[in-house]
Amino acid sequence: MTIAVKEFKYSMITFILSLLSNITIISLLYYFFNIRQFPPKYGRDFWIIAVLILLAITFFIKKICVQKLDLSSSRKSIIIFTSMFCSYLIMLFNVELLSHCGIKTKEIPNIESVYSAKSRYLVIKNFEVIRQPIIYSHIVSQKKPVSRYAQVIYIYPFKSEKYDIFYCLKFKKDIEGKNNEERQKKAMNDLLLYTRDTLMKKYDFQKIKTFEYITKMSPEYNEFSQAISSNKNVIFLKPNTDNMEKKADKEILFSAKSILVAFLAYIAIFLLTRVTNWK
Numbered sequence: 001m002t003i004a005v006k007e008f009k010y011s012m013i014t015f016i017l018s019l020l021s022n023i024t025i026i027s028l029l030y031y032f033f034n035i036r037q038f039p040p041k042y043g044r045d046f047w048i049i050a051v052l053i054l055l056a057i058t059f060f061i062k063k064i065c066v067q068k069l070d071l072s073s074s075r076k077s078i079i080i081f082t083s084m085f086c087s088y089l090i091m092l093f094n095v096e097l098l099s100h101c102g103i104k105t106k107e108i109p110n111i112e113s114v115y116s117a118k119s120r121y122l123v124i125k126n127f128e129v130i131r132q133p134i135i136y137s138h139i140v141s142q143k144k145p146v147s148r149y150a151q152v153i154y155i156y157p158f159k160s161e162k163y164d165i166f167y168c169l170k171f172k173k174d175i176e177g178k179n180n181e182e183r184q185k186k187a188m189n190d191l192l193l194y195t196r197d198t199l200m201k202k203y204d205f206q207k208i209k210t211f212e213y214i215t216k217m218s219p220e221y222n223e224f225s226q227a228i229s230s231n232k233n234v235i236f237l238k239p240n241t242d243n244m245e246k247k248a249d250k251e252i253l254f255s256a257k258s259i260l261v262a263f264l265a266y267i268a269i270f271l272l273t274r275v276t277n278w279k
Contacts, residue, residue, distance in 0.1 A: 018061070026091055035098070036214075039217045048092070079270070093258040100219050111127040111159070135196070136264065150173045150184070153168065165235040169200075
């Protein structure tokens with residue numbers, strides 16, 4: 001067996017073992033904190049930090065293991081950092097995959113049943129909305145693709161026992177001339193006036209009975225939380241006409257494919273950086 005083959009075999013074994021260990025740990029943590037209990041206790045930021053902590057521990061263990069190989073320092077660095085980067089991607093996609101597992105749309109008779117439904121997607125037969133909204137408007141900057149848009153959020157309280165369940169709507173409008181402050185203000189005012197004086201005056205709250213329970217794992221959770229500005233636990237429901245179970249299946253498939261691509265990328269990078277030494 002050549003040195004190159006031994007190196008490849010040893011690197012793959014350590015990569016797979018460390019990856020399986022980390023995925024097992026992060027999956028168990030996610031199950032106990034975000035699946036077993038509802039709504040999920042922790043958001044995406046927490047899981048990114050958890051992944052980084054696990055990888056930091058793995059880094060030192062892998063560094064010790066790789067030192068045993070008779071390789072140059074540059075080769076050792078490539079093996080370590082490539083495996084760390086690919087492991088990071090795989091673990092994040094694993095969290096994303098877990099967040100969409102077991103998605104079922106649950107039908108409940110009234111708004112009070114939301115407390116015990118323990119489901120991310122709900123069909124609510126009977127509910128009343130108090131037409132006294134909290135209106136939150138702001139300019140949003142998006143990095144990928146680079147853009148800026150005006151956004152207005154309307155949050156209406158449902159008529160419920162604790163008045164802590166909210167009907168959430170979000171509207172946005174792209175801004176042309178991103179560095180022009182006057183255009184930004186005009187776009188914001190136009191959107192606010194149009195939604196408040198036209199759309200919401202005619203809005204039929206009873207038309208859509210299907211809702212998405214916005215949890216801490218949702219990108220929209222922070223936006224709605226900023227609008228409420230409350231320290232108490234509240235429930236955000238957003239009307240949604242999509243087939244959420246099919247959407248969840250697509251997200252799971254995408255995450256699974258991404259995990260496979262990241263794994264194959266590690267193998268490809270390893271081989272390409274070693275190709276001149278294969279004999």
